[in-house]
Amino acid sequence: MVKNFILDTNVLIHDPKSIFEFEDNNIIIPLPVLEELDNLKKYSGSLGKSARDAIRELDALRKKGKLSEGVKLENGGTIKVLSLPRNVPEKVDFLFEKYIDNWILIYTLHVLKNSKIPTFLVTKDINLRVKADALGIPSQDYLTDRSDLENLSPGFFETSNIEHIDKSTLFPNAYLISKNKYYRFDGENIIEIHKNLDVWHVKPRNKEQFFAMDALLNDNINLVSLIGMAGTGKTFITLACALQKTITEQRYEKIIVTKPLVAMGGKEIGFLPGSLEEKMRPWVSPVYDNLEYLFKLSNINMKEFMKKDIIEIEALTYIRGRSIPNQFIIIDEAQNLTPHEIKTILTRAGENSKVVLLGDPYQIDTPYLDKDSNGLVYAATKFINSRLSAHIVLTKGERSPLATEAANLL
Numbered sequence: 398m399v400k401n402f403i404l405d406t407n408v409l410i411h412d413p414k415s416i417f418e419f420e421d422n423n424i425i426i427p428l429p430v431l432e433e434l435d436n437l438k439k440y441s442g443s444l445g446k447s448a449r450d451a452i453r454e455l456d457a458l459r460k461k462g463k464l465s466e467g468v469k470l471e472n473g474g475t476i477k478v479l480s481l482p483r484n485v486p487e488k489v490d491f492l493f494e495k496y497i498d499n500w501i502l503i504y505t506l507h508v509l510k511n512s513k514i515p516t517f518l519v520t521k522d523i524n525l526r527v528k529a530d531a532l533g534i535p536s537q538d539y540l541t542d543r544s545d546l547e548n549l550s551p552g553f554f555e556t557s558n559i560e561h562i563d564k565s566t567l568f569p570n571a572y573l574i575s576k577n578k579y580y581r582f583d584g585e586n587i588i589e590i591h592k593n594l595d596v597w598h599v600k601p602r603n604k605e606q607f608f609a610m611d612a613l614l615n616d617n618i619n620l621v622s623l624i625g626m627a628g629t630g631k632t633f634i635t636l637a638c639a640l641q642k643t644i645t646e647q648r649y650e651k652i653i654v655t656k657p658l659v660a661m662g663g664k665e666i667g668f669l670p671g672s673l674e675e676k677m678r679p680w681v682s683p684v685y686d687n688l689e690y691l692f693k694l695s696n697i698n699m700k701e702f703m704k705k706d707i708i709e710i711e712a713l714t715y716i717r718g719r720s721i722p723n724q725f726i727i728i729d730e731a732q733n734l735t736p737h738e739i740k741t742i743l744t745r746a747g748e749n750s751k752v753v754l755l756g757d758p759y760q761i762d763t764p765y766l767d768k769d770s771n772g773l774v775y776a777a778t779k780f781i782n783s784r785l786s787a788h789i790v791l792t793k794g795e796r797s798p799l800a801t802e803a804a805n806l807l
Contacts, residue, residue, distance in 0.1 A: 405520035421473030521765035612787035625791030722747030732756035739772030
């Protein structure tokens, strides 16, 4: 049965191509959504880029017909931009007109009243879904790119008999433990890997760290996703391996460390005072702390070494769109990226580059993302059967007994 889906602005920001993901149903874009996109397009970060991308998608559809009357999509559905007069009978007294969300509710009420087709409001905003329910409006989350963290493999398995394991049950670069020995499945063969890892005076403290470091040092693995709570050593071991591959082995030309900058107090980094380095410092101080400790272990003056520009600590906003070859790219706090943003970044990875995604899906600071809808879990899930990728979940805290206890109890 054909349905009407009314899209909230945040759905288009989350995925600018979401209008093509509703099969042969009717997509309705309220005019206030376009007003909100118009305001957001001015932002310099990912928010502005997504708004501009969504507007371009709609503009391209104008060539096929009038959006006000409805345009046929290739999947059999239609898309329409709906405009209502200011005084409509669906207005509710307690829905203040100055809020865009309330106008979206009014538009949805209008469609519900005037259409016999089942109608749903689609929004990433939990509170808007609650308000919709209070008004008798069916609503739902945008689930097309949603993954399932609970069913995501930890990246390694234990077996009592490695000789009799069924390889068809394994995914490429899965790690195995058998009789106190470690193995990796390369897609065809199960290969034993030795435990004597020592990278920039850093040794793995548990099996998860060992598997992660093995993947980080493997030149045939171009994408590594590491999931774990604070204190499991994700950033520390990744930086150690990056230094090994870039400085010691000279496999890569440069290390790029970046992270999404979740706006503080509604301000984008471009609006904050100071130089780019000064703006970045609060966000990347853990990276500097880890680097300082690693250089101290090797008796290297970090300040002098940083002048060589081998290590670039950059805002994610400023590397988007670049083609980056021969780089070891570390994206910290990747759980704060949308699946669309992750796709944009990975499709720009240059020849001979390695990308490492780090994060904790239970510590998300971005509105409208959760443990199952974020880019980190999305990428790990989609790449699980790729030979170019490895994924490990780190569960044991190694920062300190207090840090581990705090992460578990608080």
